[in-house]
Amino acid sequence: MNERALTRILVVLPMYGGSLPVGRYCAKALAGLGHLVEVFEAPDFHGAFTALKNLRVTAKRLDYLEHAFLQTVSQAVLAKVETFEPDLVLALAQAPLGRQTLKRLRRDGVATAMWFVEDHRVFTYWQAFAPYYDFFAVIQKEPFLSRLAGLGVENVLYLPMAADPDIHRPLDLSPAERRLYGSDLSFVGAGYPNRRMAFRELFGFDLKIWGSDWDGEIALAPRIQLGGRRVGTEESVKIFGAAKINLNLHSGLDPAVLVPAGDFVNPRTFELAMCGAFQLVSGRELLPEAFAPDEAAVFTDMNGLKEAAAHYLAHPGEREAMAGRARERALREHTYARRMQTLLEFVAVRRPGFGNAVRREADLADLPDGLRAELAGLLGELGLPGDAGFADVVTAVRSRQGRLTELETALLFLDEWRKQYASR
């Protein structure tokens, strides 16, 4: 009996919201790093919560029902953990893991990590949940780190946002796409109050605004594209590539502060950089750690924004050079794979024996020669490294949809046979 080779990670997605795509990027990155990943598809349960909200019952009763159903979803996560036996449960902000569930996982020795990709000042619920996670990764530093320490949360990691180079990448656009998506200035995102006020000052520029949540905006109505419908990721990437200047104005709820000061760097910054698209980004405390001044053009007020826009529109070579440097930096340092690697190293340092749980199953090396040779071919197809354990191969095969091949069936059968007769 050997130790198994792969780290098993269960990624628990939130049911909805901005951290949902981040969770999917994480799962993809972890699998790309050669780990065995399963995803808890919490969005599949979201419809039930929507249905509860449409009941028109007393608030007390709705509260009870939502709580009860959330318990069921938490139980589903526990069942998944029981079957998959992960080394780490990675949850994204708003993932449906209740305190009782987290306590249970801790008691059972399953490591849990939360990547809290939210602003702790806005989304304050972390205070009730952070102590129950073994590892807590955040996109802000002080005073958040001290506040977490004050709560007794020990293993806190600063882990800024990132981008996925397979998704956010330079695209070859057709002339028609350039016409549709192109403009001097472009903004993709929701119509937060500060953005509405800020963009009204850009009437002298060729500005296109993409995305939803711009309802009721009269002054900017001619600038809003596609009737203000939601823009998908693929379409966003085309817009980023077609615009001469992408505006990246961090959101703010106070319409009086058009360019809000803040600490964390939003995902858009990394996505634009990864696309090799030029951006004018509002200044953030933590931005200099991510991008140097010659990699991202920063503005801190409206005058700065307008001056920079005029300058860079007049200097396409500077735009191109800066965007190219930003992309190189992003590819080098700001991928989700890099973030996940950092997180796992952080966990490994603080948790002795992490990823080395001994399982009953044999390594592939223990299997008969003929079988081992056959499996070598299957490993590549399953995206598993050559040193994958038999149990990992079986887990990967088991999660396949639809009809299996005779080789895959033979593997499952062999696994069941060993389970059935091993103790006899």
Next chain:
Amino acid sequence: MGSRMKRVLVVQLARLGDLIQTKRLLLSVALPDADGAVPEVHLLTDASLSSLARLLFPGVVCHGLCAHGPAVPGGADDPAALSRVFANRAVFAELSGLDFGRVYLLNHSGLARAVSALFPPETVRGHFQTAGQPQKDPWPALAFRFAAARREAGLNLADFWAAFAPRLAAPESVNPVAAPKGGGLGVVLAGREARRSLPPEVLAPLAAVAASRHAARRIVLLGLASQAPAAREFFRRLPPAAAKNVVDLVGKTDMAGLMREIASLDELFTPDTGAMHLAAHLGTPVTAFFLSSAWCHETGPYGAGHTVWQAVIPCAPCLESSPCVQGMACLSPFAQAGMLRLAAGSGKAAPPAGLVGLRTETDALGVVCRPFAGEDPTATARTAFRAFVAEHLGLLRGGAASGPALGGRFYLETDWMLDRFSRFGSHRQDMEIL
């Protein structure tokens, strides 16, 4: 109707007795369809049973798999054993290419569920997995709940499996009505679980008096070589007059030989064994002794004309996996003098307390054990139960009086509310298990 013959596969990976109890399902799936076309029936068993399967079920295409456990403890990690099991790949390749229209997986085991992954999900019935999630169809899910009420319930395993099929072959068509063949009494010494068998000192006197009822006085001992000590003990316990008629075939017959021998007997004395099911298959009258965890209403001999002596003390049937804490109280009625009189053929004698004599018949649902001697405390409940199941399976027109009460007990909210049938297809005639 296409010109291509419809193929059906039945997967039965368990032991000899279970294989024989698959017979009604095999007959059921072979029934002509609405267009008169007769499906080609295939059967997948453990390789050790495939040659017997061919003998038992002529016309069925039999395939063998390495499914049973290693002969030695701890052999599950032996490379040679693993290689043998992995060589199943060739069988899987062959089955995969046969394009079965329907695949029935009878065993509630990881092995059967692994096999199910080989086929398109919409073709599999019974116990299967989809994308790694073990599942079972509504009928086995319901039937598993019957286990919580074993004493009152009464559904033969052969009928349970048969009901995986859309239409059931008539129960009386499964096995011949039992009739003596002239070859004397056969005695099976023990089954796989010793606790479920009568010990030689109890069995021998019963066999001696039973043998005297047949013109051919021979007593044929049957069993595996490992039962030779029990055979010697049995022999020692026989009265000399009976002992001289003993033919000891313990450990001396292969499966074909065992079949030939059983087919020639007047009667077979046996616990709940594969040999018992073989006798029922061949129409040889069985006198079976059911005690401990054995319950004739679940695994009794199939067909009309067999006799079962069933222990019905309050703790019976027990769980095979749990140790007995009652001092094997269910054994003592078999050792009493009253039992000896009954074995001798005295129809008037009352059996010892805790013992019921039953005879097998068939009804709308399948095989049924009806009491002829002694007090069967759960007979009435069982009649109601069978009516409920028959109605559930569409075999009882007009409804069962017991329906509402038993429905309230066995049907769950999940049956009522969750989608259980869409995988059976959108047409009602495609919904095979109702």
